[in-house]
Amino acid sequence: MPRVPLALMAILGALQGAVVDQGEPFPVEDQWFEQYLDHFNPMDNRTFSLRYFENGEFYRPGGPILLEIGGEVTVEPSSMRSGPNYELGRRMGGMILLLEHRYYGKSDPFGENKTVDEYQYLTAEQALEDIAYFIESYKSKTPSFRQSKVAVFGCSYAGTLATWMRYKFPHLVDAAWASSAPLRITLDFYEYYEVAGELYSNVSSECIAIVRQGYREAKVLLATPEGLEQARATFEGWSCGNVTEMGSIEILATIRMVLSNQYNSPHYGRESCAFLQDKNSSTTCFEQLAAFVLMKDEEVCFDDDIGDVMAWSYQTCTQFGFSFTLSSMLQPFKDSESMIDVDMKFCSETFGDEFDIDQLQRSIARMNRVYGSTELKVTKVVTIQGTQDPWNKVGLQRQTQIDAPVFLVPGASHCADTYDNDYEQELPLLQQAKRLAYSLLIKWLQ
Numbered sequence: 001m002p003r004v005p006l007a008l009m010a011i012l013g014a015l016q017g018a019v020v021d022q023g024e025p026f027p028v029e030d031q032w033f034e035q036y037l038d039h040f041n042p043m044d045n046r047t048f049s050l051r052y053f054e055n056g057e058f059y060r061p062g063g064p065i066l067l068e069i070g071g072e073v074t075v076e077p078s079s080m081r082s083g084p085n086y087e088l089g090r091r092m093g094g095m096i097l098l099l100e101h102r103y104y105g106k107s108d109p110f111g112e113n114k115t116v117d118e119y120q121y122l123t124a125e126q127a128l129e130d131i132a133y134f135i136e137s138y139k140s141k142t143p144s145f146r147q148s149k150v151a152v153f154g155c156s157y158a159g160t161l162a163t164w165m166r167y168k169f170p171h172l173v174d175a176a177w178a179s180s181a182p183l184r185i186t187l188d189f190y191e192y193y194e195v196a197g198e199l200y201s202n203v204s205s206e207c208i209a210i211v212r213q214g215y216r217e218a219k220v221l222l223a224t225p226e227g228l229e230q231a232r233a234t235f236e237g238w239s240c241g242n243v244t245e246m247g248s249i250e251i252l253a254t255i256r257m258v259l260s261n262q263y264n265s266p267h268y269g270r271e272s273c274a275f276l277q278d279k280n281s282s283t284t285c286f287e288q289l290a291a292f293v294l295m296k297d298e299e300v301c302f303d304d305d306i307g308d309v310m311a312w313s314y315q316t317c318t319q320f321g322f323s324f325t326l327s328s329m330l331q332p333f334k335d336s337e338s339m340i341d342v343d344m345k346f347c348s349e350t351f352g353d354e355f356d357i358d359q360l361q362r363s364i365a366r367m368n369r370v371y372g373s374t375e376l377k378v379t380k381v382v383t384i385q386g387t388q389d390p391w392n393k394v395g396l397q398r399q400t401q402i403d404a405p406v407f408l409v410p411g412a413s414h415c416a417d418t419y420d421n422d423y424e425q426e427l428p429l430l431q432q433a434k435r436l437a438y439s440l441l442i443k444w445l446q
Contacts, residue, residue: 028053028077030106033099033137037109037121039129048109050130053098055080060093061144064174064445066151067097069131069165071158072312074105074305083418084177084434085153088441095145099134101127101158103311112307116351119314124367127161132169149445155179155415156391159383164371167378175444176381177437179415184374184394185367187321187340187360191393193331196260199269199388200332207273211259211332214285218255219335221286222248234290239297249342256324256333258293262390262414266426269388310350317347317355319363322394379403380444382437386412386430405440407433 035050053075066085075098080086089096100107103122110118131152139145150173154162159181166176200208221227231251235243240254261268272292279288316322323343326335340357347355372378374396383406385392391414396406409416409430416427417434 028055028080033134035102035130035133039126039133048102049107050102050134051075051100051106052134053077053080055086055089055096057096058089058093059095062147063093063095064088064149064151065097065135065139065145066092066094066153067099067131067135069152069154069158069161070098070100070104070107071154071156071161072101072104072315073308075100082420083153084179084437084441085151088151088438088445091438092442092445094445095148097138099131102130104308105305108307108311119311119351122311122314124161124164124315124319128164128168131161131165132172135169135172149174151175151177151441151445153177153179154181155418156181159415163376163378163381163383166381167371167376170379174380175441177441178381178383179417180385180389180391180395181383182322182391182394183371183376183396185320185322185364186394187323187357187364188325188327189322189394190325190328190331192324192390193256193260193326193333194328194393195388195390196256197330197332200259200273203269203273204277206277208332210276210279210285210288212334214289215252215255215333215335217284217286218252218289222251231290234287235294237294249337252333252335252337255289255293258296259289259332260390261296262388264388264413266388266411266413268413313346314351316343317351317360319360319367321360321364375400377401382440383407384409384412384417384430384433384437386414386416388412389414389416403440403444405436407437409433 031052031054032049033052034047036044037046037048038044066089068079068083068085077098080096080098085094085096088094102109103119109121135150139148139150152162152165152173153176154160156179159178160183162176163178163181163183166173196211197208200211218231221231228248231248232243232246235246235251235254238254246254259272265271275292275295276288279285323340325339326333326337344357344360347360374394377400379401381404383396383404385395385397385406385408387408387410389412392408397408399406409427411427412430416430417437
């Protein structure tokens with residue numbers, strides 16, 4: 001397989017949740033669960049080891065099982081000491097669990113250097129069956145767990161899985177907490193960069209003008225080989241990749257990624273605009289954007305394992321799409337480049353010619369048909385979204401069922417409800433949403 005281009009790495013970095021710091025290391029041992037490779041073929045008895053973590057510091061017999069679902073990254077045991085499931089475990093005497101997603105981290109059935117054919121068991125459907133089989137088996141192993149109610153938790157893609165678990169397996173899952181969960185699967189995710197436009201426009205007309213003009217200047221500069229070299233020199237010191245290997249697509253993707261940082265703080269727009277507007281008359285808008293990117297590199301860089309990156313690439317190429325396109329007039333990055341073409345070229349070059357736009361569109365249509373997109377009828381799921389999170393555009397925006405509240409929190413970013421208390425103190429409405437969410441889950445799990 002070819003090397004993953006920096007442009008794709010930048011996009012994947014924006015997608016994944018690994019940049020969220022979950023606190024101090026927590027000394028727990030790896031636990032292993034023997035999982036079927038293919039849940040849909042009863043003639044296939046192959047298994048692999050799925051990793052999970054267990055924290056029983058608050059557990060009382062009969063208490064609920066509180067399972068955090070791992071998403072598209074290697075799971076970290078430090079998250080066992082933070083987040084909604086930890087807080088509910090403390091309040092309810094629950095068993096706190098964290099389950100890694102197949103093909104990520106140490107839960108890879110085939111290890112490094114997989115063939116394309118060996119990726120075929122990496123689907124959302126197989127992952128849901130993994131979770132269901134794990135819950136069923138875990139409850140049966142200890143008598144005190146058999147009457148325990150179960151809640152699942154997840155952020156981003158894992159939040160999608162949490163919602164779908166309650167939707168598909170209501171007899172196994174009694175409640176779910178979904179943080180920033182995308183439910184409307186789409187290839188043309190034109191809304192993603194609209195949030196950046198809203199963020200900077202809401203601060204000042206001068207700020208959004210600098211962003212737009214800086215991106216235009218970058219496009220003009222990168223149209224020639226000489227301009228590309230000049231741009232590379234401007235980005236010298238960028239610590240998220242080898243600047244000498246950056247092409248025009250990578251540089252533009254980097255600018256968009258940093259300006260659209262989905263893990264931003266409540267004051268990200270105001271603070272960013274203060275920096276962007278503090279430029280002297282001899283500095284171009286592009287140079288100011290480049291300086292901003294260099295200043296923010298530690299906040300947006302990620303060090304995900306290449307295996308995790310390739311696994312999520314496969315999932316986006318086969319089931320999810322989520323191409324951050326540039327067609328919307330409401331986003332600030334005016335560009336004729338077709339990001340769908342760029343992404344589909346990567347898919348076919350990496351996994352094979354059969355991984356084309358037709359198969360992906362069919363798969364996306366099926367996913368929305370089976371799981372209901374944002375019109376699914378599900379109960380006892382709490383959904384929390386943030387207005388500064390681009391993913392809220394493809395998540396639930398309104399409550400469709402009595403027992404399925406949706407909280408759209410002004411100023412909150414991606415998975416903000418899983419952050420520590422320092423973040424909450426800046427957003428009273430987020431605190432209020434979480435208080436209501438805790439009270440509902442306690443009610444559903446009693």
